[in-house]
Amino acid sequence: MPREKVVFVCNVCGYEAYKWMGHCPECQGWNTIMEERIKNVNALKTPSPREPGELKELNEIKSSLEERFSTGIEELDRVLGGGVVPGTVILVGGDPGIGKSTLLLQAALGLASQDCDLIYVTGEESLSQVKMRADRLSLPQVSLKVLAETEYGRIAEQIEKNNPQVVVVDSIQAIMKSELGNVPGSVVQVREITASLTHLAKSRQITFFIIGHVTKEGAIAGPRLLEHMVDCVLYFEGERYQSFRILRSIKNRFGPTNEIGIFTMESSGLQEVQNPSALFLNQRPQNMPGSSVVPTMEGTRPLLVEIQALVTPSYFGGTPRRTSTGLDHNRAAIIIAVLEKRAGMQLFNCDIFINVVGGVKIMEPAADLGIALSIASSLRDKPLLEQTLIVGEIGLTGEVRPVSRIEERLREGLKMGFSRCIVPQGNISGNFLSNTKEIKKDLEIVSVATLTQALNIVFP
Numbered sequence: 001m002p003r004e005k006v007v008f009v010c011n012v013c014g015y016e017a018y019k020w021m022g023h024c025p026e027c028q029g030w031n032t033i034m035e036e037r038i039k040n041v042n043a044l045k046t047p048s049p050r051e052p053g054e055l056k057e058l059n060e061i062k063s064s065l066e067e068r069f070s071t072g073i074e075e076l077d078r079v080l081g082g083g084v085v086p087g088t089v090i091l092v093g094g095d096p097g098i099g100k101s102t103l104l105l106q107a108a109l110g111l112a113s114q115d116c117d118l119i120y121v122t123g124e125e126s127l128s129q130v131k132m133r134a135d136r137l138s139l140p141q142v143s144l145k146v147l148a149e150t151e152y153g154r155i156a157e158q159i160e161k162n163n164p165q166v167v168v169v170d171s172i173q174a175i176m177k178s179e180l181g182n183v184p185g186s187v188v189q190v191r192e193i194t195a196s197l198t199h200l201a202k203s204r205q206i207t208f209f210i211i212g213h214v215t216k217e218g219a220i221a222g223p224r225l226l227e228h229m230v231d232c233v234l235y236f237e238g239e240r241y242q243s244f245r246i247l248r249s250i251k252n253r254f255g256p257t258n259e260i261g262i263f264t265m266e267s268s269g270l271q272e273v274q275n276p277s278a279l280f281l282n283q284r285p286q287n288m289p290g291s292s293v294v295p296t297m298e299g300t301r302p303l304l305v306e307i308q309a310l311v312t313p314s315y316f317g318g319t320p321r322r323t324s325t326g327l328d329h330n331r332a333a334i335i336i337a338v339l340e341k342r343a344g345m346q347l348f349n350c351d352i353f354i355n356v357v358g359g360v361k362i363m364e365p366a367a368d369l370g371i372a373l374s375i376a377s378s379l380r381d382k383p384l385l386e387q388t389l390i391v392g393e394i395g396l397t398g399e400v401r402p403v404s405r406i407e408e409r410l411r412e413g414l415k416m417g418f419s420r421c422i423v424p425q426g427n428i429s430g431n432f433l434s435n436t437k438e439i440k441k442d443l444e445i446v447s448v449a450t451l452t453q454a455l456n457i458v459f460p
């Protein structure tokens with residue numbers, strides 16, 4: 001007779017308690033602890049993830065990094081750090097309907113066309129739905145093994161029998177171990193299944209792509225715990241009503257985490273965007289106050305984005321509104337304070353709204369000067385100097401500090417037809433001057449040391 005057990009699990013952090021509590025002592029969340037019934041406690045014993053440990057010389061261990069393989073989707077490879085490492089578990093999260101299933105089906109078809117042995121497990125759609133989706137994607141027909149199943153045991157059986165190189169699981173919340181209980185997607189289920197899949201991945205060198213839905217708090221449903229268990233976490237994001245989608249790496253044990261991949265959702269599936277700067281700038285208003293263009297670095301790739309600011313009088317007294325999307329709120333507050341103190345602008349009685357166009361998030365301080373000049377431009381209701389890129393970090397005394405990888409940023413600007421760039425004086429050195437000879441033929445480089453200097457240049 002299997003022993004039943006009732007546990008109380010926090011659905012944010014996975015903390016387990018023996019009685020219900022309104023407040024989770026681990027993650028301090030309120031009302032996050034739920035009751036879960038485990039039908040058979042013995043099923044909880046997940047196998048240890050590796051063979052019994054043996055002592056080895058580090059130099060003698062073979063690295064599987066060299067065996068990276070491509071998914072056939074360049075943007076996905078880039079986000080993974082240059083392809084898939086065998087034996088890793090990759091979690092792809094995102095809101096419902098954003099295109100996770102489409103992305104991974106495309107990747108699966110891409111891999112299958114390179115003769116990669118792959119199983120696509122679908123727990124959410126029927127086989128005919130997967131077929132319809134595959135037909136919609138205008139990709140060459142290839143043979144792909146699809147399994148519509150939600151019971152973990154039967155999925156593991158198929159994997160052990162076929163021993164594929166790659167398995168796609170759509171989605172982790174739809175799969176369950178029925179010996180644990182009958183609710184798929186509960187914290188205990190999600191955690192146990194991920195642990196078992198990780199074990200399979202490591203012991204058989206199988207790569208798993210796992211789809212996970214995102215809860216309204218923005219974490220991958222079930223506990224954050226899941227993110228600790230896997231090797232790589234990717235988020236697929238985008239505005240529901242716009243066609244472009246951004247794939248972002250949140251965690252990667254085998255590559256950088258600042259890379260993004262950019263796609264558009266078309267009627268025939270996801271298309272890779274070859275020239276993202278053009279996509280983000282194509283609807284830019286000409287000669288409007290409050291708009292500036294900044295060359296940012298997204299991982300290894302330069303990207304031109306538009307920053308818009310709107311400054312309006314705050315009529316009702318009280319604290320003025322300060323809203324920013326796509327950038328750090330605190331950073332924006334610092335820039336506003338510097339404008340006020342060092343450039344003498346009166347902003348304390350203004351509402352300020354800042355937006356990075358196109359759903360991109362700018363985390364690097366190199367965009368500071370662009371943000372500041374957008375705000376100044378909106379306040380004065382005067383457009384900035386035309387065809388001008390702006391780059392530079394702002395310090396608290398109003399100085400403009402040098403940024404990294406200036407040449408790549410300038411080249412991207414040149415490619416997109418800009419004729420002038422405002423750069424920090426600190427970036428102009430002997431090395432820079434000799435490296436950028438051919439850029440300077442077509443791009444006027446204006447160097448500034450302070451915010452006030454920059455303001456004088458952009459408002460002629």
Ligand code: TYD
Pocket residue numbers: 094095096097098099100101102103133136137265266267268269270
């Ligand atoms: P889907 O991959 O099912 O999203 P998820 O798995 O993240 O829930 O994609 C859902 C949306 O994408 C759906 O609203 C229809 C749209 N779509 C297209 O626009 N073109 C296509 O070729 C496909 C397959 C889907």
Ligand code: MG
Pocket residue numbers: 100101102124170
């Ligand atoms: Mg789906």
